[in-house]
Amino acid sequence: MMQIIGMKISQIKLLDIFGSASEIVEFFGGKTRCLQALSEFEYEICRSVV
Structure with missing residues (x-):
């Protein structure tokens, strides 16, 4: 599970600054x-683009 979360987090480069x-x-x-x-973050990003 941590690997999946890590993959999701690593896709968001801005989160790298948090650790x-x-x-x-x-x-x-x-x-x-x-x-x-x-x-929720992904939903808000998609919602703001459309």
Whole structure:
């Protein structure tokens, strides 16, 4: 699971400044919350483009 989260995070280059994938996951309070935040972020980006 961490590998999948790491792949998603690594696709967003701006997140590199916040640390490694595991550090970012910890910041969000775990993998479930991190994936939820990434989904919301992706949704907002797509919504603003359309």
